[in-house]
Amino acid sequence: MTFAFTSYPSPVGMLKLVASDRGLAAILWENDDPDRVRLGAMSEQPDHPILVEAVRQLSDYFAGTRTHFDLPLDFHGTDFQKSVWAALLTIPFGETRSYAEIARQLGRPTAFRAVGAANGKNPISIVAPCHRVIGTNGALTGFAGGLEGKAFLLELEGAAV
Numbered sequence: 001m002t003f004a005f006t007s008y009p010s011p012v013g014m015l016k017l018v019a020s021d022r023g024l025a026a027i028l029w030e031n032d033d034p035d036r037v038r039l040g041a042m043s044e045q046p047d048h049p050i051l052v053e054a055v056r057q058l059s060d061y062f063a064g065t066r067t068h069f070d071l072p073l074d075f076h077g078t079d080f081q082k083s084v085w086a087a088l089l090t091i092p093f094g095e096t097r098s099y100a101e102i103a104r105q106l107g108r109p110t111a112f113r114a115v116g117a118a119n120g121k122n123p124i125s126i127v128a129p130c131h132r133v134i135g136t137n138g139a140l141t142g143f144a145g146g147l148e149g150k151a152f153l154l155e156l157e158g159a160a161v
Helices: 049-062 079-088 099-105 112-120 146-157
Strands: 003-010 013-019 024-028 042-044
Touching: 003 049, 013 049, 024 049, 079 099, 079 112, 099 112
Parallel strands: 003 042
Antiparallel strands: 003 013, 013 024
């Protein structure tokens, strides 16, 4: 399978949007670790319908007029990772959760470190809002887009941290 991609200049840096025919598969950061999300062959296709819609919705989000994304998503990962990423989609705009809260939500209360690892591998940043997951003490913790990017997104959403 070859994935389509386009570049998107955002307020948090240049993002690489990646799609399959099934949905948005990744939003990669400008200085992303190349091993964090592995998808395979890609070709630049800025007119791919999913990418066109992703650009439109991200532009609305950064303009402050969108609080919910409505895109088909195509997650690639383990079953556990997919369960964590699905839990991310339940965190409301402008709110945060701790890794421990996500672990409890999944019925695995001691798996907060595994939740953190899966969160770090979230391929669809921003749309699957891993930036809304913070430390139990309220501290901003690791984020593929950097802590400044995480703080920017939380401030954009009006989240109290």
